[in-house]
Amino acid sequence: MAQEDVFKKIVAHCKEYGFVFPSSDIYDGLGAVYDYGQNGVELKNNIKQYWWQSMVLLHDNIVGIDSAIFMHPTIWKASGHVDAFNDPLIDNRDSKKRYRADVLIEDQIAKYEEKADKEVAKGRKRFKEAFDEAQFRATNPRVLDYMAKRDALHERFAAALEANDLEELRQIIIDEEIVCPISGTRNWTDVRQFNLMFATEMGSTADGASKIYLRPETAQGIFVNYLNVQKTGRMKLPFGIAQIGKAFRNEIVARQFIFRMREFEQMEMQFFVKPGTELQWFETWKKTRMAWHQALGFGQENYRFHDHEKLAHYANAAADIEFKMPFGFKEVEGVHSRTNFDLSQHAKFSGRKIEYFDPETNESYTPYVIETSIGVDRMFLSVMCHSYEEQTLEGGETRVVLHLPAALAPTKLAVLPLVKKDGLPEKAREIVNDLKFHFNTQYDEKDSIGKRYRRQDAVGTPYCVTVDHDTLTDDCVTLRDRDTMEQQRVRIDSLRALLEDKVSLTSLLRRGAQIG
Numbered sequence: 050m051a052q053e054d055v056f057k058k059i060v061a062h063c064k065e066y067g068f069v070f071p072s073s074d075i076y077d078g079l080g081a082v083y084d085y086g087q088n089g090v091e092l093k094n095n096i097k098q099y100w101w102q103s104m105v106l107l108h109d110n111i112v113g114i115d116s117a118i119f120m121h122p123t124i125w126k127a128s129g130h131v132d133a134f135n136d137p138l139i140d141n142r143d144s145k146k147r148y149r150a151d152v153l154i155e156d157q158i159a160k161y162e163e164k165a166d167k168e169v170a171k172g173r174k175r176f177k178e179a180f181d182e183a184q185f186r187a188t189n190p191r192v193l194d195y196m197a198k199r200d201a202l203h204e205r206f207a208a209a210l211e212a213n214d215l216e217e218l219r220q221i222i223i224d225e226e227i228v229c230p231i232s233g234t235r236n237w238t239d240v241r242q243f244n245l246m247f248a249t250e251m252g253s254t255a256d257g258a259s260k261i262y263l264r265p266e267t268a269q270g271i272f273v274n275y276l277n278v279q280k281t282g283r284m285k286l287p288f289g290i291a292q293i294g295k296a297f298r299n300e301i302v303a304r305q306f307i308f309r310m311r312e313f314e315q316m317e318m319q320f321f322v323k324p325g326t327e328l329q330w331f332e333t334w335k336k337t338r339m340a341w342h343q344a345l346g347f348g349q350e351n352y353r354f355h356d357h358e359k360l361a362h363y364a365n366a367a368a369d370i371e372f373k374m375p376f377g378f379k380e381v382e383g384v385h386s387r388t389n390f391d392l393s394q395h396a397k398f399s400g401r402k403i404e405y406f407d408p409e410t411n412e413s414y415t416p417y418v419i420e421t422s423i424g425v426d427r428m429f430l431s432v433m434c435h436s437y438e439e440q441t442l443e444g445g446e447t448r449v450v451l452h453l454p455a456a457l458a459p460t461k462l463a464v465l466p467l468v469k470k471d472g473l474p475e476k477a478r479e480i481v482n483d484l485k486f487h488f489n490t491q492y493d494e495k496d497s498i499g500k501r502y503r504r505q506d507a508v509g510t511p512y513c514v515t516v517d518h519d520t521l522t523d524d525c526v527t528l529r530d531r532d533t534m535e536q537q538r539v540r541i542d543s544l545r546a547l548l549e550d551k552v553s554l555t556s557l558l559r560r561g562a563q564i565g
């Protein structure tokens with residue numbers, strides 16, 4: 050099945066099984082805004098817990114905060130967002146559709162890669178066991194041609210971004226013969242900058258309302274609380290402040306479902322370090338964050354680092370962690386070395402001294418910052434994309450199964466009475482009422498047992514137990530594994546011990562710590 054079709058199925062599955070709904074659905078939705086349903090909110094909360102615990106619980110020098118969405122408007126002047134939080138936009142005169150010029154070019158770069166990959170796939174089919182991918186890539190003229198085109202375009206694009214040259218961005222689009230996906234024409238306008246912040250007003254006009262912004266990142270709430278936390282927590286460098294919260298961006302090209310939203314959630318951590326040590330910490334955090342992702346077991350080959358060509362003026366290193374989505378490798382998280390830019394700017398604009406007194410050297414300085422910034426929704430999407438599978442079983446029957454990591458699954462255990470009589474529902478409820486104090490346990494008695502298994506597979510429940518007539522006498526149930534569909538007879542009083550470690554975050558956190 051084409052990857053595009055797989056993605057459409059995942060989007061439909063998210064709606065059908067209560068993971069993600071379009072916002073304001075009965076009013077036909079609101080562009081690039083989504084609501085999480087009964088299963089989605091559980092999965093999302095588990096992702097947030099996994100992140101929070103790995104940051105705050107496992108590091109004794111990282112603490113959390115929860116700052117307000119509304120902040121003093123000068124913050125966004127100081128941070129540079131008022132003047133420079135822009136996207137380069139281009140319009141197609143025929144379709145009247147607006148696009149991000151940089152995204153059009155990035156897609157073109159990806160197309161060259163896809164073409165090269167297709168040649169590799171053809172080679173693999175042709176040469177079968179004798180196929181040597183590395184040699185093929187190094188010698189096949191078509192692959193070499195596509196990769197040369199990709200590299201040349203990449204270099205030209207990076208130079209245009211570096212120079213902030215909007216005319217050159219347009220020229221690249223013309224030279225590459227990029228067409229509007231709607232009209233199919235190359236009738237492009239000039240490229241213009243567009244600020245992404247949402248503005249609103251605080252206070253009544255009579256009081257003199259002031260223009261404020263919905264925060265476009267949670268990070269600034271951390272920077273402006275640096276002094277509060279450092280002093281009240283008597284924190285010593287290096288230390289970090291973590292936060293999970295909503296962010297808002299007026300994305301013009303909002304697409305790919307919850308990949309690019311106008312209202313989304315971020316999990317950000319600012320790690321304050323002594324100047325001069327930042328690049329070492331940058332490497333440490335890259336490794337730690339990659340380990341966090343890989344502990345989920347989605348396969349190392351599905352992740353890669355992408356080092357930034359164009360560094361923001363305040364950064365001295367930046368890398369993205371990309372995950373292989375059905376529409377290609379895409380950024381899920383950024384790790385940025387932001388120097389002392391933000392704290393210095395806030396010191397300048399607020400008139401406060403924002404420094405750290407180092408008791409070891411007896412000097413005061415402005416700490417440098419390593420930031421790790423991940424979108425909850427993008428993480429959610431990567432988990433869904435990797436977990437979704439349409440399986441053909443022996444006998445030709447099919448099932449849709451979500452292979453969610455057990456610790457992230459909305460429901461850990463479904464308890465199913467074989468029939469709705471003979472005391473089986475009561476026995477099943479007894480089990481639920483005991484285990485629900487330990488992990489998310491659901492009771493389900495509707496439809497045949499086969500249909501109930503399928504329903505649980507489709508929402509990613511890792512374990513089901515069936516209560517049958519024998520249960521009433523032997524106190525045993527049939528435990529079914531979602532992925533292998535294997536069944537075993539186990540004692541009811543052993544269920545908690547059998548499952549708790551498998552479905553709790555603990556083993557996931559341990560795995561992440563070991564890889565890191």
Ligand code: GAP
Pocket residue numbers: 265266267268298300307308309310311313314315317380381382383420422423424425426427428
């Ligand atoms: N404080 C740094 C910062 O905000 P960013 O690269 O703009 O950096 C960080 O955003 C992460 O937030 C991204 O890697 C992505 O996961 C998520 N993100 C950014 N814009 C988003 C959007 N419009 N919709 C969903 N997630 C978004």
